[in-house]
Amino acid sequence: MLCLPLNLANKIKDAIRSGKLSPDKLNKMTSQERRNFLTGIVGTEYAKQVNLLFEQKLLLKNQERAMYDWIKTITGLSAEQKAKTLTKIRETYAEKKRRLEDPKENEVFLNEIASDVYSKKFKTEITLEEAQNITELSQDAKRAREKMNDDFTWNTVEAGLNFGAKKVARDNYVGGLKADAIKEAFVNPFRVRGLAEKARAVSTNANLSFMFIAQNSRAIKASWDNSLWGRQGIKVLYTHPKIWGKNFARSWVDIYQTIKGGSKAGDAIVDAVKAEIYSRKNYLNGRYELGKKLDIGTGEEEFPTSLPTKIPIVGRLFSAAEVSYEAGAMRMRADVADLVYKLAENNKVDMKNKLEVGSLNELVNSMTGRGSLGRLEGAAKTTNIVFFSVKLFKSGIDTLTLHAGSEMSVFARKQAAINLLKIVSSIGTILAISNAIDDDSVEWDPRSANFGKIRVGNMRFDLTGGMSSLIILAARVGTQSTKSSVTDVVSKYGQGYGSPDGMDAIWNFTENKFSPMFSVIKELVNQKTFDGEKPTFVNQLKNVSIPILVETGMEAYQKEGLANALLVMIADGIGVSANVYSYNDNWDFKPGKQLTQFKEKIGEDRFKEANKEYVKLVNDKIVELKDDKKYNKKDDEDKQNQLTSEKSKIKSRIFRKYGFTYRNK
Numbered sequence: 001m002l003c004l005p006l007n008l009a010n011k012i013k014d015a016i017r018s019g020k021l022s023p024d025k026l027n028k029m030t031s032q033e034r035r036n037f038l039t040g041i042v043g044t045e046y047a048k049q050v051n052l053l054f055e056q057k058l059l060l061k062n063q064e065r066a067m068y069d070w071i072k073t074i075t076g077l078s079a080e081q082k083a084k085t086l087t088k089i090r091e092t093y094a095e096k097k098r099r100l101e102d103p104k105e106n107e108v109f110l111n112e113i114a115s116d117v118y119s120k121k122f123k124t125e126i127t128l129e130e131a132q133n134i135t136e137l138s139q140d141a142k143r144a145r146e147k148m149n150d151d152f153t154w155n156t157v158e159a160g161l162n163f164g165a166k167k168v169a170r171d172n173y174v175g176g177l178k179a180d181a182i183k184e185a186f187v188n189p190f191r192v193r194g195l196a197e198k199a200r201a202v203s204t205n206a207n208l209s210f211m212f213i214a215q216n217s218r219a220i221k222a223s224w225d226n227s228l229w230g231r232q233g234i235k236v237l238y239t240h241p242k243i244w245g246k247n248f249a250r251s252w253v254d255i256y257q258t259i260k261g262g263s264k265a266g267d268a269i270v271d272a273v274k275a276e277i278y279s280r281k282n283y284l285n286g287r288y289e290l291g292k293k294l295d296i297g298t299g300e301e302e303f304p305t306s307l308p309t310k311i312p313i314v315g316r317l318f319s320a321a322e323v324s325y326e327a328g329a330m331r332m333r334a335d336v337a338d339l340v341y342k343l344a345e346n347n348k349v350d351m352k353n354k355l356e357v358g359s360l361n362e363l364v365n366s367m368t369g370r371g372s373l374g375r376l377e378g379a380a381k382t383t384n385i386v387f388f389s390v391k392l393f394k395s396g397i398d399t400l401t402l403h404a405g406s407e408m409s410v411f412a413r414k415q416a417a418i419n420l421l422k423i424v425s426s427i428g429t430i431l432a433i434s435n436a437i438d439d440d441s442v443e444w445d446p447r448s449a450n451f452g453k454i455r456v457g458n459m460r461f462d463l464t465g466g467m468s469s470l471i472i473l474a475a476r477v478g479t480q481s482t483k484s485s486v487t488d489v490v491s492k493y494g495q496g497y498g499s500p501d502g503m504d505a506i507w508n509f510t511e512n513k514f515s516p517m518f519s520v521i522k523e524l525v526n527q528k529t530f531d532g533e534k535p536t537f538v539n540q541l542k543n544v545s546i547p548i549l550v551e552t553g554m555e556a557y558q559k560e561g562l563a564n565a566l567l568v569m570i571a572d573g574i575g576v577s578a579n580v581y582s583y584n585d586n587w588d589f590k591p592g593k594q595l596t597q598f599k600e601k602i603g604e605d606r607f608k609e610a611n612k613e614y615v616k617l618v619n620d621k622i623v624e625l626k627d628d629k630k631y632n633k634k635d636d637e638d639k640q641n642q643l644t645s646e647k648s649k650i651k652s653r654i655f656r657k658y659g660f661t662y663r664n665k
Contacts, residue, residue, distance in 0.1 A: 004050075008042045012050075015041055026054060137173055141166035145284075152284040164275030171297065172271070224317050224547040226251055228325045230575025232369025232392055233332055234465035235399060238426040239367065239419045240336055247332045251324040258320040266323035273327045277334045282341055287351065291358015294337050295370045296330055329368055337364045340415065349411050359412035362403065367419065369465075371395035372406060393513060396467040399423070427452065427463050440626075446475035449485035458560060459568060460485075462577040473509045477502045486583050487622055487643060490636040519543055528589060549573055556580045582619045587611045594662045602658050610654050617650045 015021035021041065026034055031051065038047040144163035154160035229248045237244040258266035274297050277283060288294040340360050341351065349356050362372050371394025402416045434454045435442040443450035452468025453460040462468060476482050480493040480502060494501040514522060520543050523535045533539065552572045557565035559580050568578040587595050599607040625631045631639065
């Protein structure tokens with residue numbers, strides 16, 4: 001809908017009254033001539049929009065009504081003006097009633113129209129030649145689709161795949177134009193004339209550079225694994241295990257073929273998956289795009305860019321991770337959708353109703369890690385600059401709250417409830433079995449970070465795809481307390497000077513969702529890393545350049561040895577988030593007078609050795625106390641006091657070992 005400022009609408013009215021502007025004159029001009037002409041009336045900013053509206057209306061079958069609608073839309077007409085304008089249009093076009101869709105007669109004109117229409121549709125500038133290519137590719141797909149039967153099936157598999165391939169070719173061509181436009185935007189400001197143009201060029205370049213760093217750091221961190229199945233796809237494992245198993249097995253074939261053939265082989269796999277999905281009955285009958293669309297071919301948020309695949313040698317690992325993720329997500333999403341549609345049909349659901357089908361599409365998207373952002377959908381890419389996976393996070397909320405806040409059909413809401421029941425019962429069963437084997441391996445208190453995980457020594461394996469963090473946050477804020485995942489001591493919020501409160505819990509939760517680039521910004525601002533160290537160029541570069549899988553494995557190796565590190569990497573590699581953590585106290589961060597004197601006396605190297613010894617002894621003491629029946633009978637305050645006392649004793653022992661006596665100067 002076009003809304004002109006009142007002064008510009010009045011200018012158009014005056015031009016029409018004077019005869020300067022008339023539909024007949026505009027029709028005789030080329031698209032570029034019309035834009036130049038309209039610029040003199042409404043200015044550059046609105047000329048293209050007014051012209052595009054004119055050309056869209058001109059393509060309608062009834063040109064008389066189209067021209068009348070055009071004038072009415074951009075100016076607004078009184079009842080008296082309506083009659084006069086319509087009469088004039090009828091007189092002008094009495095001899096010219098025809099459709100303007102015959103390329104033989106109107107080829108140049110239609111290409112000019114298509115150029116503007118495609119530019120608006122695909123949000124990038126399209127030349128006349130490019131518009132012609134898009135039109136031809138679209139016609140190829142149209143001709144291939146004509147072989148489809150009336151019931152949206154194909155006589156042969158090849159016929160269906162041929163249509164899908166034609167559509168993918170068109171989409172890839174448009175995608176290439178967008179990529180070229182982004183590359184072109186990286187211009188040298190000194191090549192642009194005029195201060196205003198230079199300022200815009202610098203602004204565009206800076207913005208794209210910012211996006212470049214943010215997107216590539218996320219893509220790198222998410223690579224080198226096959227993590228879709230234990231994170232975004234884990235809800236499908238608990239609800240539709242056959243679909244999950246089939247596609248999980250297929251993902252390893254995709255990885256092998258991509259590593260063997262490189263990024264071109266990977267691109268071919270993704271294109272083939274899209275082509276196969278486009279040939280499915282439920283795509284052809286419009287269900288995938290009815291109401292809220294099923295996320296097919298829209299790109300996955302874990303891989304906002306494919307540039308890391310261009311890195312020599314290791315680029316194949318990046319490419320393999322991207323292909324297995326994107327191809328696997330699309331296959332699984334379409335498979336689950338087809339199954340849910342069939343279930344809905346069996347329950348007599350109206351599958352032509354936008355709300356019914358759109359609700360099912362939203363449900364399936366959420367089940368595969370693509371939560372609905374509603375009105376903020378268009379801002380997903382921008383939001384993901386700050387946070388790692390906004391849609392995955394929202395999908396967890398949707399699942400746990402049965403899509404509260406979304407407009408959902410009764411049938412879809414019922415299916416969401418059934419899915420949640422399956423998920424909870426499946427996770428509960430696994431945890432119960434683990435608890436029966438080792439009662440120290442499971443934490444049932446939702447205030448602890450160990451909730452929803454299986455604990456093996458200092459290793460934790462998340463079975464919830466990240467959803468447990470939402471329950472933990474709600475439990476902590478709701479009870480205004482937290483339970484230490486290391487010592488098992490429960491602490492109340494807001495008790496004592498400097499103690500954390502509910503808002504601290506929310507902020508810590510938010511920080512843990514930051515993207516790699518914003519994690520760097522946070523640590524530089526706080527002058528403290530996640531491990532309590534001071535930020536350096538090396539550790540900040542690691543934050544944005546080392547895949548999560550490698551980073552997790554290195555940390556596990558340092559703390560748990562090679563065997564456990566391999567176990568952690570295998571689990572994390574398939575998306576079962578694995579963390580290794582225990583008590584830690586970095587003496588280098590805000591050491592205070594006592595530790596500063598200690599460091600000055602024994603030197604930096606020995607100081608670090610003493611710090612490691614202290615951490616190990618404290619962890620050993622915590623394990624010992626957990627097995628102490630007398631300790632376990634104490635209340636949380638007494639437990640905390642004893643722990644504090646034990647830590648003080650251990651520190652004093654280490655000071656004596658190094659011959660240090662603190663002197664309060």
